[in-house]
Amino acid sequence: DPYADDPIRHPALKVNSQRPFNAEPPPELLTENYITPNPIFFTRNHLPVPNLDPDTYRLHIVGAPGGQSLSLSLDDLHNFPKYEITVTLQCAGNRRSEMTQVKEVKGLEWRTGAISTARWAGARLCDVLAQAGHQLCETEAHVCFEGLDSDPTGTAYGASIPLSRAMDPEAEVLLAYEMNGQPLPRDHGFPVRVVVPGVVGARHVKWLGRVSVQPEESYSHWQRRDYKGFSPSVDWDTVDFDSAPSIQELPVQSAITEPQDGETVESGEVTIKGYAWSGGGRAVIRVDVSLDGGLTWQVAKLDEEEQRPRKAWAWRLWQLQAPVPAGQKELNIVCKAVDDGYNVQPDTVAPIWNLRGVLSNAWHRVHVFVAP
Numbered sequence: 001d002p003y004a005d006d007p008i009r010h011p012a013l014k015v016n017s018q019r020p021f022n023a024e025p026p027p028e029l030l031t032e033n034y035i036t037p038n039p040i041f042f043t044r045n046h047l048p049v050p051n052l053d054p055d056t057y058r059l060h061i062v063g064a065p066g067g068q069s070l071s072l073s074l075d076d077l078h079n080f081p082k083y084e085i086t087v088t089l090q091c092a093g094n095r096r097s098e099m100t101q102v103k104e105v106k107g108l109e110w111r112t113g114a115i116s117t118a119r120w121a122g123a124r125l126c127d128v129l130a131q132a133g134h135q136l137c138e139t140e141a142h143v144c145f146e147g148l149d150s151d152p153t154g155t156a157y158g159a160s161i162p163l164s165r166a167m168d169p170e171a172e173v174l175l176a177y178e179m180n181g182q183p184l185p186r187d188h189g190f191p192v193r194v195v196v197p198g199v200v201g202a203r204h205v206k207w208l209g210r211v212s213v214q215p216e217e218s219y220s221h222w223q224r225r226d227y228k229g230f231s232p233s234v235d236w237d238t239v240d241f242d243s244a245p246s247i248q249e250l251p252v253q254s255a256i257t258e259p260q261d262g263e264t265v266e267s268g269e270v271t272i273k274g275y276a277w278s279g280g281g282r283a284v285i286r287v288d289v290s291l292d293g294g295l296t297w298q299v300a301k302l303d304e305e306e307q308r309p310r311k312a313w314a315w316r317l318w319q320l321q322a323p324v325p326a327g328q329k330e331l332n333i334v335c336k337a338v339d340d341g342y343n344v345q346p347d348t349v350a351p352i353w354n355l356r357g358v359l360s361n362a363w364h365r366v367h368v369f370v371a372p
């Protein structure tokens, strides 16, 4: 059993798949803290978790022509300037279960919890690439990452990002060795993972083994044959993966974490809580909440956490306390967020349905009963 050596996990996690391990925190725990505690941070593994020895671990950086290749130990990585940033990581499949309700899709049934936030610390990818002789170039180029996790045929997890993002100090791409002040937990990439702020989770390669600069995107299955969006009209007979770009920056997203669907709330006043986030460093500027399915709206209160312009990498938690209209037996609670590009979420799922169930960011809807 290649999974026999996987780590022990927190019992509160809702498991979507045991082998490989995929699990999300329950909604009420997800927004209890701005920073998600490591043990309940969502986990998305495609393969068994490798057991890597930090003493012999080496990160291989393929050098530029005329530059030099690097074989970095953990100590070497610690010798680069250390940066710490708060970044929200979201899987492209977050909220896929809502797409399944429209029509069957292929993928894990994530609810609203395939998203979490941590303080990540490590070396900047641009500093490490510079030491290997890499520079920004005029022609198109990509930084390819390979994980040290692999399937029985020896194929490793891989992904890539454009070199322009990797070399941009403002993009703050990290080779992270710490998560919330601790060495990375095994499930989250020990000893080193990539953190690409504002970009889909799939590019944050864990158990990082090799970094190279190539004229084309990574040839990994997960770069080329997955994590792409398509029209609702495309099915598995007609899909042409080469026709669509790989997902990088994610669209604006929000969800209600309290109350939960089917719950009974007290009459009088209801407290609604949730999260909102957008990709590409775009800040969330507003969250609108409706108690009547979207007929009338109220503006939620956003938490006070700092949002840097163009570098708003982390989510905002929000809440709304609202009187329950007298005589209501049920409420159809809805939320939708707006980012600083004034991008909004689509109101329903059907027009954004796609065969792989990615990019599921329609208004989030929760139906609750009011106690008599």
Ligand code: MTE
Pocket: 041, 042, 043, 044, 045, 046, 047, 089, 090, 091, 092, 146, 147, 148, 149, 157, 158, 187, 188, 189, 200, 201, 202, 203, 204, 205, 206, 207
């Ligand atoms: N890196 C490796 N090496 N193997 C993987 O399976 N999964 C990716 C990414 N990096 C993956 C990986 C996907 S799809 C996501 S959403 C994130 O890791 C999840 O990171 P987390 O498990 O720390 O939440």
Ligand code: MO
Pocket: 044, 090, 091, 092, 093, 201, 202
């Ligand atoms: Mo993912």
